[in-house]
Amino acid sequence: MTYRLNTAGIIDDDEIYQLVMKRTIEQSGRVKSILQFYDGEEAIYYFKEKREITEVLPELILLDINMPYMDGWQFLDEFVKIEFKKDYKPTIFIVTSSSTAEEINKAKQYSIVSGYHIKPITKDKFAEMMQSIIHTA
Numbered sequence: 001m002t003y004r005l006n007t008a009g010i011i012d013d014d015e016i017y018q019l020v021m022k023r024t025i026e027q028s029g030r031v032k033s034i035l036q037f038y039d040g041e042e043a044i045y046y047f048k049e050k051r052e053i054t055e056v057l058p059e060l061i062l063l064d065i066n067m068p069y070m071d072g073w074q075f076l077d078e079f080v081k082i083e084f085k086k087d088y089k090p091t092i093f094i095v096t097s098s099s100t101a102e103e104i105n106k107a108k109q110y111s112i113v114s115g116y117h118i119k120p121i122t123k124d125k126f127a128e129m130m131q132s133i134i135h136t137a
Contacts, residue, residue: 005133009035009058011043011075012095013067017119021062021095024123030130031060039067040075047082054088060133062121065096065103072096076110091133093117 008031010021018036025031035058037043050056065072072094093115094107107116115132117125 004029005031005059007031007033007035007056007058008060008062009037009043009090010062011037011040011067011072012062012064013038014064017064021121024121024126027123028126028130040070040072040078042069044070044075044078044082047079051082051088052085054084054086057084057088057090059090060129061090061092062095063092065094065098073106076112080110080112093129095119095121 008025010018010025012018012021015038018038022034022036025034035046037046040063047057063072063075070078076092089112091114092110092112094113095117096103097119099118104116107113115129117129121129
């Protein structure tokens, strides 16, 4: 049986990466719909606006760190402050081109972050990410 999520969200300012990641997710057949945000500020606005209707929020979030306006760290800091109507706890993976030990360690300080992955995310890597969601669900 294929595990399917209702919604995944991609938060990344790189339009080409967004296109490739969307195609990878679609081809996996494991996610019904994909929300795309091009910076953390746009994403936070959406989450605050929809915090009462958690059914429309993504169960999986792929978050870049280096973005204009509001970076991934600022997004996480604001995200944890949102009071969602129901017990909403998405799986958040940081997906970035930065592989410094400092950033990897910083990610570990956020209990809501489930993993840290270096771009690009291949079909196999996305399948592994989905498997990890199944094992923690």
